[in-house]
Amino acid sequence: MSYLVAANWKMNKTNAQTVEYLQIFKKLYREPLPNVEVMVAPPFTSLSTASIQLRDSLIKLGAQNMHFEEKGAFTGEISPYMLKELNVEYVILGHSERRHIFGEKDEVINKKVLSAIKHGIRPILCVGETLEERELGKTLNVIERQVRSGIAGLDKDVFLVDIAYEPVWAIGTGINATPDQAQEVHQFIRELLKSISKESDNGCRILYGGSVNENNAKELIKEKDVEGFLVGTASIDPERFYKIITHCLEA
Ligand code: 13P
Numbered sequence: 001m002s003y004l005v006a007a008n009w010k011m012n013k014t015n016a017q018t019v020e021y022l023q024i025f026k027k028l029y030r031e032p033l034p035n036v037e038v039m040v041a042p043p044f045t046s047l048s049t050a051s052i053q054l055r056d057s058l059i060k061l062g063a064q065n066m067h068f069e070e071k072g073a074f075t076g077e078i079s080p081y082m083l084k085e086l087n088v089e090y091v092i093l094g095h096s097e098r099r100h101i102f103g104e105k106d107e108v109i110n111k112k113v114l115s116a117i118k119h120g121i122r123p124i125l126c127v128g129e130t131l132e133e134r135e136l137g138k139t140l141n142v143i144e145r146q147v148r149s150g151i152a153g154l155d156k157d158v159f160l161v162d163i164a165y166e167p168v169w170a171i172g173t174g175i176n177a178t179p180d181q182a183q184e185v186h187q188f189i190r191e192l193l194k195s196i197s198k199e200s201d202n203g204c205r206i207l208y209g210g211s212v213n214e215n216n217a218k219e220l221i222k223e224k225d226v227e228g229f230l231v232g233t234a235s236i237d238p239e240r241f242y243k244i245i246t247h248c249l250e251a
Helices: 015-028 044-053 080-085 096-100 106-118 131-135 139-150 155-160 179-196 198-202 217-221 238-250
Strands: 003-008 036-041 060-063 090-093 122-127 162-165 206-209 228-231
Touching: 003 090, 003 206, 003 238, 015 044, 015 238, 036 090, 036 238, 044 060, 080 106, 090 106, 106 122, 106 139, 122 139, 131 139, 139 162, 139 179, 155 198, 162 179, 179 198, 179 206, 179 217, 217 228, 217 238, 228 238
Parallel strands: 003 036, 003 228, 036 060, 060 090, 090 122, 122 162, 162 206, 206 228
Antiparallel strands: none
């Protein structure tokens, strides 16, 4: 199974900045890498531009969110149909910022996961505990609840999902989980997935996210169950993002 290294730009970059970034990035990443798949998730307003820029490139396109319905009266929302037309192959779902700032609940996230798969878009389901939950010793309970509810109803199709473990306390703080902390949770998720469906071994990757950068990626990726990264801040700069990718190549 190849690693997946994904850039979540969040609410950063205009269309012009998207072109500028991707032109630099395509020059850096021009040879296929044997064990690494690379995805970039710009904001919705840049998807069309990015789709044109990435045509015939090695870089996959992702979206940062999606509504579960195909169309209708949902002001401000974007549907899987709209994403498919732009060659979007991945969608980040249940990101901690969606859960905590915009109040997305497990049930809605599950609907989005099911809808993405139905439309042939691969979901990256994000899970992660808050600092308070970690300190109360509830990390694995929270992760189990978020994973189980996120993939509920998938059964044998579980292999069509990737999971990103993103501890809330590590996102945008500069404090990453240590390799040991990440491995503990990743191993737990791997075993949980196996217990739900053996098919999970056929494709589900477990990514780590939360203050990943060019300095800590090398150690994190050495962990057995760390199978890629979901990168925020450090992915905003094409050179930093590319360095993170090269650490996976060496692993
Ligand atoms: P940072 O890399 O900025 O901590 O963000 C992580 C993240 O939320 C990726 O989805």
